[in-house]
Amino acid sequence: MENERDNQAPKKAGGRRPGSGRKLGTGNYLEPTTVLRVPVSQKLVLIDFLEAYAKKQRAQSSRANLDGIGEFEQLPEALSKLDISLYQSKVAAGFPSPADDHVEKRLDPNEYLIDQEESTFFITIQGESMLEAGLLPGDKAVVDKSKTAEVGDIVLAMVDGEFTIKTLAKQKDGNPKLLPANSSGKYTPIIITGEMQFEIFGVVIGSFRRFK
Amino acid sequence: MENERDNQAPKKAGGRRPGSGRKLGTGNYLEPTTVLRVPVSQKLVLIDFLEAYAKKQRAQSSRANLDGIGEFEQLPEALSKLDISLYQSKVAAGFPSPADDHVEKRLDPNEYLIDQEESTFFITIQGESMLEAGLLPGDKAVVDKSKTAEVGDIVLAMVDGEFTIKTLAKQKDGNPKLLPANSSGKYTPIIITGEMQFEIFGVVIGSFRRFK
């Protein structure tokens, strides 16, 4: 091994490599790390937060490196399946980033709100008649035409040519009535009689809104 | 070493003490800990969180004030696309039949509710403190961590280790306060003082729920 020059050149690459080696700031966070002692119950919470933080850092840096470069990224599939991980935490123990027990479910608002896409549509709430059911003006009500309405359901009904959203109830005589959810007295129940045109168009199975 | 009785008693206290020693769960968090590697820039943030967590654990009994928070739900990956008819006519007053030539928009709840996936997660509302803002128990609040909170926004904040959802307001002295949206008097504003640990984690930009 000592006389490396007596015969043919070595078959293997060798020698010093000054200046080589992994570069600083090439880790997950693009910055140095340190260790921290944490309660075990919060470890996964914190890991989740750190993952989100790392993702954000990397996204920012890649955006910064983007200038001048054309994109060549390719979207996987046009209509991708919704796959939102949902981390459930029990109580208020948690972090900005979720995941307490790391009991992991997947929640997709679309899936959560919609059972059958083909029979579902949305309606923007206008009045305050269902205020106490949590339907405020501007809310989008999710209406499913395929659902069978039962007493107590919030339904989209047409009464004498007018659409309304109310809670379905029954009169003593068996005819339906439509109840507002507003105790102010400004809205009165709609009593359906035989002469009235009445049709239930669908059941309000959910709602959503934007605050900001 | 077995015959501890053979000669004179030792001058110093000695001998085995079975059952002695510090008890388990007597640390800051009342639970075991582990080490975690974190980016240095987040160390103080995490320490702040851990202090609040420890404080909360130690004061385990007192406040059941965490009304407003249920579980965290996060949505990391790709969101599904959806296009469903939105009838934006008025519901309470004369609504065109869905079979009509209705004005119709295509609306995707996911797109409507979420601006930035990577900074958004969901929380299940628990108390009734935000009832009059239309947030009922069981509703999913859409929280965006990347939004800057302004006075009047509904925010997810941590106060002394407890998460809460309230409306952000300001005191005369400039310090923040958190207002419930419930006039019943059961919920009182949270006045933030200098000694309190306070952090805003995100802005509630929307909500959604299922009725059925």
Added chain:
DNA sequence: ACATTTTTTATTGTTACAATAATCAAATGG
């Protein structure tokens, strides 16, 4: 009986380490 000392064990911040990953230089091969 009460206070003090001793022993024991958990906590806790930090350091150390080993396995991995990233990166460049040299070697190799066409």
Added chain:
DNA sequence: CCATTTGATTATTGTAACAATAAAAAATGT
């Protein structure tokens, strides 16, 4: 001469280990 492979080198990263401290109970002293 250029592209690819190999090897060396250094950062990253999860975990183990350590030492100093804290807490709790037994043993001892007064």
